[in-house]
Amino acid sequence: KIEKEKRELAKQHGMVRSEVSGGEIAEEMEKERRTFQLTMCEYLIKVNEIKTKKGISLLQNHIKHCSSQFNFFQECLNTMAKLKQFTEKLIPELQSMKIRQDEEKKQLCSLRDQLKMALQLEQKEDPGNKQAGYNMHQLQGNKQYGTEKSGTLFKKSDGLRKVWQKRKCTISNGYMTISHSMLNRPPAKLNLLTCQVKPNMDDKKCFDLVSHNRTYRFLAEDEQDCVAWVSVLSNSKEEALNVAFSKAPGGGESSWEELTRAIIEEVRGMPGNRECCDCSAPDPTWLSTNLGILICIECSGIHREMGVHLSRIQSLSLDKLATSELLLARNISNSVFNDIMEANLPSFSLKPTVHSDMVFRKNFIISKYVDKKYAKRRLAAQCSGLPEAIKDKDIFSLLQAYAENVDLSEPVLAPLQEPGETILHLAVLLSDRTSLHIVDFLVQNSRSLAKQTAEGNTPLHYCCSHNKPECVKLLLKAKANIAITNKAGETALDVARRMRHPLCEELLLQAQSNQFNPNVHVEYEWWLGQDDMYESDEDLDEKVRPQQALAWGHAC
Numbered sequence: 001k002i003e004k005e006k007r008e009l010a011k012q013h014g015m016v017r018s019e020v021s022g023g024e025i026a027e028e029m030e031k032e033r034r035t036f037q038l039t040m041c042e043y044l045i046k047v048n049e050i051k052t053k054k055g056i057s058l059l060q061n062h063i064k065h066c067s068s069q070f071n072f073f074q075e076c077l078n079t080m081a082k083l084k085q086f087t088e089k090l091i092p093e094l095q096s097m098k099i100r101q102d103e104e105k106k107q108l109c110s111l112r113d114q115l116k117m118a119l120q121l122e123q124k125e126d127p128g129n130k131q132a133g134y135n136m137h138q139l140q141g142n143k144q145y146g147t148e149k150s151g152t153l154f155k156k157s158d159g160l161r162k163v164w165q166k167r168k169c170t171i172s173n174g175y176m177t178i179s180h181s182m183l184n185r186p187p188a189k190l191n192l193l194t195c196q197v198k199p200n201m202d203d204k205k206c207f208d209l210v211s212h213n214r215t216y217r218f219l220a221e222d223e224q225d226c227v228a229w230v231s232v233l234s235n236s237k238e239e240a241l242n243v244a245f246s247k248a249p250g251g252g253e254s255s256w257e258e259l260t261r262a263i264i265e266e267v268r269g270m271p272g273n274r275e276c277c278d279c280s281a282p283d284p285t286w287l288s289t290n291l292g293i294l295i296c297i298e299c300s301g302i303h304r305e306m307g308v309h310l311s312r313i314q315s316l317s318l319d320k321l322a323t324s325e326l327l328l329a330r331n332i333s334n335s336v337f338n339d340i341m342e343a344n345l346p347s348f349s350l351k352p353t354v355h356s357d358m359v360f361r362k363n364f365i366i367s368k369y370v371d372k373k374y375a376k377r378r379l380a381a382q383c384s385g386l387p388e389a390i391k392d393k394d395i396f397s398l399l400q401a402y403a404e405n406v407d408l409s410e411p412v413l414a415p416l417q418e419p420g421e422t423i424l425h426l427a428v429l430l431s432d433r434t435s436l437h438i439v440d441f442l443v444q445n446s447r448s449l450a451k452q453t454a455e456g457n458t459p460l461h462y463c464c465s466h467n468k469p470e471c472v473k474l475l476l477k478a479k480a481n482i483a484i485t486n487k488a489g490e491t492a493l494d495v496a497r498r499m500r501h502p503l504c505e506e507l508l509l510q511a512q513s514n515q516f517n518p519n520v521h522v523e524y525e526w527w528l529g530q531d532d533m534y535e536s537d538e539d540l541d542e543k544v545r546p547q548q549a550l551a552w553g554h555a556c
């Protein structure tokens, strides 16, 4: 019974239990599922966060980085643009500064030469070897005392005894003259430009005058007189200094004229130039600018008849010459020219004299210049290459080749930059302040102004690509064609613009608008006043040609 009850109970329990446990399980399962879903959700959120961080944030950061870089480069660009503007402004400023400085240098050089000369003069007048100090500070004198004074001063003798000697002294025109005790001896003359005045601090009646080689100590009558002497010395020196500065070339038109006159003077003194190159008439005043020789008025008429392609005549005295017309005259001279052009003159009787009639003159001149009948002929072995002559700035070899009717417009075998270059192209490429006469000789006598290289470049194109404004002047003067274009379709002006060579550009613009003045000056090393450049005519005539050429080559 109990068992039955138990079983029943158990059965009841079991049933209950089974009923309860079924619901329980479902509940548990549900709970479990929710928990799982929650975890899953959290997991997905984490995954999402990671993805965001990995992708979007990364990209966002990258974009931020990019934009800051963009800003940076933008700023760089702006800065560079500003810098470019600035440098462009700087170019003309620098150019004008350079011109100013060159001018200043010229003035200083001229002043230096004057001072040197003054110094040498004084050395001759006042020999002495005592070294003295030279104070660079310029003393300012009291202007009311003026610049001239004459009177008596006591000068301390420079011997061992050191006594005061009474001397008559005069200050005038920048010089102080100190008379000598012995009347038959000339007074000492001091150039105040090279002297320094120093008042004596201990004795108010004394002052020192320091020259380049000794110190003079002077004693005045009284303090007032001493002040007067010191002031006049300072004023006179200042005046001399101002005069020296105002004499220095100012870079204007007048200094060009002065230079031209000086060159003409130099040319007149060159070997053989005291006589007509053709008839030996004295003091010829007509210049053949393309040959660099001087001739008389009679012969100049025949030269004109021959035409400007053979001889271009200008007057040394009547025409207003420019320095560009004197390049060949400064480098050739009658002697050198005739050494080549009259070397094979069979008899001197063929050469006209002052008294020869026009027919005789004309026959000779035509034979000499057109037929080149009397010109020196070299052996083939003696023929040096023309490109070498250009490199050596050897005008004589060029003249010799001209005399032998060598075609100077032929392309050279070894061009420097492009096939088809003539020696004029080479001369332009190699030109500098000392070789402009070589360029000028070829410009006037080689007939190669319009010759083009394989790239179509004329000598004028070469000037513009290599910034040779002085050569441009010579080419434009000879009426070089400015319209020729090279293979790239550029005129010389286009090249000058592209290469930014403003001086060349300016000259070509002038030529384009017919504003170019052929009476133009050139920057050139004129070597004026160099007496040792050539010897007297007699010495030169005795010498054989190669030595002479060598001597000239050195001097040039």
Ligand SMILES: [Zn+2]
Binding pocket: 276, 277, 278, 279, 280, 281, 295, 296, 297, 298, 299, 300
């Ligand atoms: Zn003559």
